[in-house]
Amino acid sequence: MSKNLRLHRAGDGPGGITPRAVKLFEKMRRLPCVCKPRDWGQDQYYKWPGPCFHCKERGRLKYEIHRELRLYPWETAVEDPEADSPYPVGSWAYENDEPNLEAQARWRALEQAAREMRRARRAAKAAANSPSDVA
Numbered sequence: 001m002s003k004n005l006r007l008h009r010a011g012d013g014p015g016g017i018t019p020r021a022v023k024l025f026e027k028m029r030r031l032p033c034v035c036k037p038r039d040w041g042q043d044q045y046y047k048w049p050g051p052c053f054h055c056k057e058r059g060r061l062k063y064e065i066h067r068e069l070r071l072y073p074w075e076t077a078v079e080d081p082e083a084d085s086p087y088p089v090g091s092w093a094y095e096n097d098e099p100n101l102e103a104q105a106r107w108r109a110l111e112q113a114a115r116e117m118r119r120a121r122r123a124a125k126a127a128a129n130s131p132s133d134v135a
Helices: 019-029 053-068 092-096 101-129
Strands: none
Touching: 019 053, 019 101
């Protein structure tokens, strides 16, 4: 008889998101896709040159976020909730493409943590630049 024990991971519960994961996430979000459009026509799909450098780097950063949050191998690290389906409209894949809600929740949590880190940095900078009232 086996017990399915869930190990503690960095991404579990409040405070599970690490500062390094937030920095990786911010770096990943700054990389815009500049891929050539994919032609989904017959026998054209395979002629696509592949992902651009930014997309390859985003994939590497997603892998690093995955490792930092200590996710299981089958879990997707993050998924942009605003992203459209990559499949052509009307195709079976487009109709059956379902969002990964857990990965989208991690995206939102990292987004919120990034906002909080920026606010904290601005507050610390403002406090350092303000004249002190010590007499």
